[in-house]
Amino acid sequence: MAISSSSRQMLLLPLLVAGVLLSSVHANFYQNVEITWGDGRGQINNNGELLTLSLDRASGSGFQSKNEYLFGKIDMQIKLVPGNSAGTVTAYYLKSPGSTWDEIDFEFLGNLSGDPYTLHTNVFTQGKGNREQQFKLWFDPTSDFHTYSILWNPQRIIFSVDGTPIREFKNMESQGVLFPKSQPMRMYSSLWNADDWATRGGLVKTDWSQAPFTASYRGFNEDACVWSNGKSTCPNGSSQGTSGSWLSQELDTTGQERMRWVQRNFMIYNYCADTKRFPQGVPRECTAA
Template structure:
């Protein structure tokens, strides 16, 4: 089927709409964008939904879930956190959830949104929102696991308060790149470097997950600030659940899923369009701005932890 959308990194009307720079960016970027149309080509994807129960199900602590119309709230107290998972697994496409994080004193708490496959050699793309004391900014930690190996942490502070309103957090994934986005602004890119001998996550279907839990042994200021349970319950609020990706049967082998979810002579998936094989100029400028003004840690530059620069850091363009 043809899926119609106006979201970035999506070829719904057979073109890609590009996000703008954050409103308070001091950077002025003038970019002419060519929006190509693909004629006579069937672009297929999975129609997305904004309803939680059509795509997801509680995975633990159902008594810490609260449903209020279109809103889902997950609670953390000194008894338990809570989490949910997708009903299906996916390979390639885009996943978006709108989240309003814990307000006020959120020190010690972690709210996570991520994709992951199963098993010890799993692949995983992580957003982790690390709480802080009142008045101090959230830290967003991202990580990428490939064949069970992670240690690719990056951390940044956002250009807005993520606890005051809903913001969209997205993962875009195809055979060329994984892109982490906040309100359609790319904040991280993990590029396919198989030509340099590095594995890339493209052979395992992944579920979509989110949870809130206590991690005061490390989450806030290196674990120096603990969770103040007098402020519990800590509540993360969700809405706008969207998945536009290739759904994969759990019982099917990874190589068959990869073939099923890749474009061929008989079908064309929107995420395989050549324009989505890398960031365009405008998006590259956005990413440069984010790194220059908001990044606070990058494993690629941590020489104490990695005396030898990780190979992907040498070759990544972004």
């Protein structure tokens, strides 16, 4: 899809800002995360600055943050599996434990060489999801690192790519819509085989001759209320060591305009528009003011 010069200008500023901000982040994966599965397929290198996950026919791999959060702004730079990644899924998400969990998802669905990745997003509250929105990205996410951010505060959840907001899920509890606000969540990421559904609804299977498949990570930043021993590090509304401005952050007019532009041009599925799936009416948050 061609991008106009004005659209490129719209995207350029947040890209530059994101680059400036992230240049000052010195995340150390040894300190901040632990590899939880994969029998050696997850590795931390470059003195803790780079993490890779691999997938082969025997197993995928994954890691999680050492901290749990109750609200925060979580950033990760990811370079996705290149080439023929059909059937694979690279997941990056926040999730609470238990059978009535909360969850905020980025999932990158693999593709045949030359086709665009599908970015799948979802929000679960108390074990209930069905809030999928999907996008095609406006760049090649396999050629370099790009920043994927989750901002989660008591009023809203904002999904962003390179500083550009692509989705907002607002707190509409006053209108009977559940919102994740009471269960601490941990950051997780994994690379796994999902060729029963990931690419063209499962029609395209994983080509194991291309294995191992590898995704790379750097620049992890957790600006968050860390949850420990039943308490938050920021009970007074500011995150530890920062101003905590993200706790009340919302999209300004420019942010709303950029998000609408992305949704008009790159959204390929929106549960709020799926009347076949919801014949009795779309979920309440889709129509609430």
